[in-house]
């Protein structure tokens with residue numbers, strides 16, 4: 226049991242019908258997550274990240290395929306899944322008039338926790354997520370970053386072994402984002418919680434997640450550590466500058482002898498290439514150019530980003546890729562609106578209201 230993956234998705238596919246047109250939001254999603262992993266799901270707007278999370282959290286049924294989450298089938302045992310996961314949706318808790326602390330206690334009550342147990346847990350989370358300064362304020366009065374931290378605390382109230390966070394850091398200032406991440410990492414270290422989150426901030430995924438899954442047009446197109454993705458798919462960008470175009474032309478031929486990567490002329494008297502072993506290639510190239518009697522005026526190496534990985538995989542940058550065809554939110558299969566709106570499952574409740 227202990228070695229069983231905490232998430233095991235098999236061919237998850239979701240199609241929405243919108244005005245007689247079919248939108249395939251997620252196609253054949255197959256992957257496993259081991260207990261304790263911290264996985265970041267990346268992809269442009271409309272890639273299918275939230276839809277994937279909603280299927281895994283049992284809010285919407287897949288069109289085909291299935292998944293086991295915390296040991297239970299999402300279709301046959303949704304209640305067992307929900308009882309053992311936390312979910313913080315893309316929209317925030319918004320406008321509750323309860324005090325933040327009471328909101329946590331209500332969540333505990335929903336999960337059948339005794340009052341003392343709920344109070345103890347609320348206190349722990351208030352401390353871990355640094356909510357003490359405003360735990361007695363009503364939720365409406367909290368700032369965006371404070372609300373988001375409260376959202377995470379709500380998702381963790383019943384100490385689930387697995388939490389799904391849909392864009393936990395969107396809209397926060399850099400300081401609050403860094404703080405939220407510290408809290409997530411600490412919670413994970415303290416409770417061993419498995420964290421599966423989505424983010425648009427590539428640097429965050431790069432820095433904090435040990436595993437990055439990249440989604441585009443409903444499909445997972447890469448799944449590895451950020452370091453390996455960057456090394457295998459992108460590589461360092463090396464640029465060499467010379468006094469004249471003629472020098473650059475000759476230099477391109479010299480450098481090309483050292484690598485099977487394409488060496489290109491770019492801009493005035495410059496040569497560029499991307500190579501995974503850039504740190505070693507840069508000095509080797511400078512030496513070879515020296516031997517060839519070419520004077521290098523500039524040599525720089527810039528490490529790749531996850532955006533370069535996406536570019537290498539799709540030919541588009543993540544920013545360009547975001548503007549897919551807009552689809553109106555009107556479909557035959559809507560999320561489990563009753564459960565979401567009634568608060569029947571607050572930890573899996575994306576608070577209804579205006580869409581982003």
Ligand SMILES: Nc1ncnc2c1ncn2[C@@H]1O[C@H](COP(=O)(O)OP(=O)(O)OP(=O)(O)O)[C@@H](O)[C@H]1O
Nearest residue numbers: 241250269270271272273274275276552555556559
């Ligand atoms: N209830 C729905 N009815 C119809 N289409 C939907 C519905 N929910 C999602 N879609 C469509 O499915 C696709 C995937 O949407 P999804 O919300 O999963 O993307 P996402 O990766 O979370 O994007 P974002 O980064 O903008 O949050 C989009 O084309 C979207 O318009």
Ligand SMILES: [Mg+2]
Nearest residue numbers: 274275276315
């Ligand atoms: Mg989304």
